[in-house]
Amino acid sequence: MSSVKYEDGWPQPHRIMDAEPYWAALQEDRLTYQRCDTCTQAVWPPHGFCPHCSGRSLTWHTSxxxxxxxxxxxxxxxxxxxxxxxxxxxxxxxxxxxxxxxxxxxxxxxxxxxxxxxxxxxxxxxxxxxxxxxxxxxx
Missing domain, CATH: 2.40.50 (OB fold (Dihydrolipoamide Acetyltransferase, E2P))
Incomplete structure (x- = not known):
């Protein structure tokens, strides 16, 4: 179990590998999400595969x-x-x-x-x- 980290009183997000592009984009004031290249469904939260069709090809898009x-x-x-x-x-x-x-x-x-x-x-x-x-x- 991980402990919550605080900076300036705010809890900081628990960052998982699949979501790193999301957190990096937010630092540039960009909101991103994934879309499956196979079934074209939006994927959120970030995954290493599509929860809709199990496709393995996901592309990051700017919302x-x-x-x-x-x-x-x-x-x-x-x-x-x-x-x-x-x-x-x-x-x-x-x-x-x-x-x-x-x-x-x-x-x-x-x-x-x-x-x-x-x-x-x-x-x-x-x-x-x-x-x-x-x-x-x-x-």
């Missing part, structure tokens, strides 16, 4: 960073001092326009986050790692 709120939940009491400073905050899944689902934090007042609302990515450095967060956009 447009747009989608819609698929689900959400508001955290009223943050688990650490850093999270408590920004409470309440809302997390959930975004249904990305490219056809995959990404878990994230929403940059909006909790009552403004509604299933189906359009969102787009914003990048925020937390500790040493840039994270993709999502803001509501006018439709």
């Amino acid at each position: 447009k960073g747009k989608g819609k709120v698929y689900s959400h939940s508001t955290v009223v009491r943050g688990p650490t001092a850093t999270w408590q400073k920004i409470s309440p905050y809302t997390v959930g899944f975004v249904e990305m326009d490219e056809g995959y689902y990404l878990f994230t934090q929403f940059l909006a007042k909790p009552d403004d986050v509604v299933i189906g609302k359009r969102v787009e990515v914003r990048y925020e450095k937390r500790g040493t790692q840039t994270q993709p967060l999502f803001a509501l956009v006018d439709q």
